[in-house]
Amino acid sequence: MHTVEKIGGTSMSRFEELMDTILVGKRTAPEELYNRIFVVSAYGGITNYLLEHKKTGEPGVYARFANAESEEAWVEELNNVQARMGEINAELFGDAEFERNAADSFVIERLNDVRDCMKSLQHLCTYGHFQLDEHLMKVREMLASIGEAHSAYNSVLALRKAGINARFVDLTGWHMDQPLPFEEMIQSQFEGVEIDKEMVIATGYTHCEEGLMKTFDRGYSEMTFSMIATVTGAGEAIIHKEYHLSSADPMLVGTDNVVTIGATNYDVADQLSNLGMEAIHPKAAKGLRRNGVKLRVKNAFEPEHEGTTISQDYHSEAPRVEIIAGRKDVFGIEIFDQEMLGDAKYDIEISKLLAQLKLYVINKDADANSITYYVGGSRKMVNRAANLMENMYPEGQIRLHNLAIVSAIGSHMKVKGILARTVSALAEADINVMALHQSIRQVEMQCVVSEEDYEKAIIALHAALIERGIDDIGSAA
Numbered sequence: 001m002h003t004v005e006k007i008g009g010t011s012m013s014r015f016e017e018l019m020d021t022i023l024v025g026k027r028t029a030p031e032e033l034y035n036r037i038f039v040v041s042a043y044g045g046i047t048n049y050l051l052e053h054k055k056t057g058e059p060g061v062y063a064r065f066a067n068a069e070s071e072e073a074w075v076e077e078l079n080n081v082q083a084r085m086g087e088i089n090a091e092l093f094g095d096a097e098f099e100r101n102a103a104d105s106f107v108i109e110r111l112n113d114v115r116d117c118m119k120s121l122q123h124l125c126t127y128g129h130f131q132l133d134e135h136l137m138k139v140r141e142m143l144a145s146i147g148e149a150h151s152a153y154n155s156v157l158a159l160r161k162a163g164i165n166a167r168f169v170d171l172t173g174w175h176m177d178q179p180l181p182f183e184e185m186i187q188s189q190f191e192g193v194e195i196d197k198e199m200v201i202a203t204g205y206t207h208c209e210e211g212l213m214k215t216f217d218r219g220y221s222e223m224t225f226s227m228i229a230t231v232t233g234a235g236e237a238i239i240h241k242e243y244h245l246s247s248a249d250p251m252l253v254g255t256d257n258v259v260t261i262g263a264t265n266y267d268v269a270d271q272l273s274n275l276g277m278e279a280i281h282p283k284a285a286k287g288l289r290r291n292g293v294k295l296r297v298k299n300a301f302e303p304e305h306e307g308t309t310i311s312q313d314y315h316s317e318a319p320r321v322e323i324i325a326g327r328k329d330v331f332g333i334e335i336f337d338q339e340m341l342g343d344a345k346y347d348i349e350i351s352k353l354l355a356q357l358k359l360y361v362i363n364k365d366a367d368a369n370s371i372t373y374y375v376g377g378s379r380k381m382v383n384r385a386a387n388l389m390e391n392m393y394p395e396g397q398i399r400l401h402n403l404a405i406v407s408a409i410g411s412h413m414k415v416k417g418i419l420a421r422t423v424s425a426l427a428e429a430d431i432n433v434m435a436l437h438q439s440i441r442q443v444e445m446q447c448v449v450s451e452e453d454y455e456k457a458i459i460a461l462h463a464a465l466i467e468r469g470i471d472d473i474g475s476a477a
């Protein structure tokens with residue numbers, strides 16, 4: 001039985017180490033090397049430059065093109081991407097002339113194609129019969145796909161150079177006549193692949209009728225990964241990350257202080273992804289669950305470690321907080337209006353507006369005459385939302401706050417006193433809790449703090465709720 005294994009962008013940026021761990025290492029026998037399909041993401045940061053920064057919304061090539069900035073602005077950004085890709089190729093292949101030339105020519109060709117398409121489109125849209133808006137999604141898809149084509153193609157070059165029978169499965173549909181539905185596209189591209197004799201490196205991007213970005217947006221490589229696992233009937237699906245899935249971000253709390261999560265469930269994974277830390281794309285989990293494919297998250301650089309199994313029915317036996325997660329760069333958009341009392345229209349209209357502006361609502365809270373939306377996105381879009389809200393509700397007062405959300409998450413937290421312990425840990429660290437959310441399901445407790453308190457709050461919560469533990473808290477609520 002084979003496995004399907006996804007390698008995230010952060011890990012792809014440490015490719016040489018991957019060769020020694022999950023890709024080749026000490027494996028020599030075909031049964032050790034093959035029967036593994038790898039699905040790769042673009043190198044860390046590349047999709048941000050091609051589209052826009054995933055968290056801050058800072059514009060990349062796509063955003064500059066879509067915002068109708070001058071041609072120079074997006075062309076310059078595209079040239080920067082080309083230069084960055086060239087640097088990655090140089091770092092990876094150094095003096096290996098054949099591979100380096102092949103890698104450079106590959107990306108230059110694709111970037112030239114997309115540059116030509118975008119210029120032609122811009123020209124076409126100077127005629128009133130053609131509207132840029134109608135074609136933007138295609139441009140977005142095309143640009144995104146280059147990130148994954150680049151990293152997959154390079155991986156095959158490096159593996160072949162090391163004597164591995166590697167095969168490039170290009171799902172980007174470049175020069176394809178007609179897009180196929182998602183599942184069919186994967187089926188067709190895997191026809192004739194001999195997984196027991198070839199190490200497949202597939203692009204995390206799939207060109208398909210539905211539009212991968214349109215349907216799933218960022219983090220889409222996990223959708224490709226999940227579809228490949230179900231279509232090819234994998235025994236196990238593995239996500240390789242830079243660290244073990246840990247009790248908090250090891251970069252923030254320190255690798256020695258965090259503990260590795262041995263097992264968790266999809267509910268916890270969804271809370272993480274709502275905060276932007278994608279243990280697994282929520283929609284990708286669905287396909288795997290339905291088809292009974294086992295899922296595991298592993299540290300790409302510690303291949304011997306079992307990692308974390310994710311299942312539907314895992315629940316911690318003892319009540320405890322399992323993960324401290326959070327998000328910086330959160331904007332609180334607050335509207336106060338005395339007319340609001342008892343009128344549901346405000347919330348409906350503002351939610352619609354925020355969705356139109358593609359601002360991601362992480363959470364919201366309300367009292368009698370105010371609602372605050374906690375959103376992620378670019379400052380520019382948040383300002384636009386605030387201006388539009390001012391026009392919609394001239395009597396209302398709109399305020400923006402720079403915030404962070406810190407959250408304690410667990411599969412079994414329905415116990416008395418746990419919320420009090422969370423809040424007092426922050427108070428003891430001299431952090432003001434500006435808002436607090438706990439839903440009745442009690443899978444997470446979110447504390448809204450000022451942006452500058454983010455790191456301090458994560459460290460304080462981890463120390464109080466995980467390092468010191470909550471053993472003395474017991475009875476179920």
Ligand SMILES: Nc1ncnc2c1ncn2[C@@H]1O[C@H](COP(=O)(O)OP(=O)(O)O)[C@@H](O)[C@H]1O
Nearest residue numbers: 008009010241242243244245246248249251277
């Ligand atoms: N609870 C956590 N466990 C592990 N890593 C975390 C956690 N929270 C945040 N991170 C951070 O996530 C970063 C990116 O992880 P990863 O998922 O490998 O990226 P990618 O999306 O590129 O696959 C890591 O560098 C780590 O600092």
Ligand SMILES: N[C@@H](CC(=O)OP(=O)(O)O)C(=O)O
Nearest residue numbers: 008009041047218219220221
């Ligand atoms: N590179 C894409 C797709 C993806 O899934 O990436 P990652 O596995 O690095 O989150 C993105 O940034 O959205």
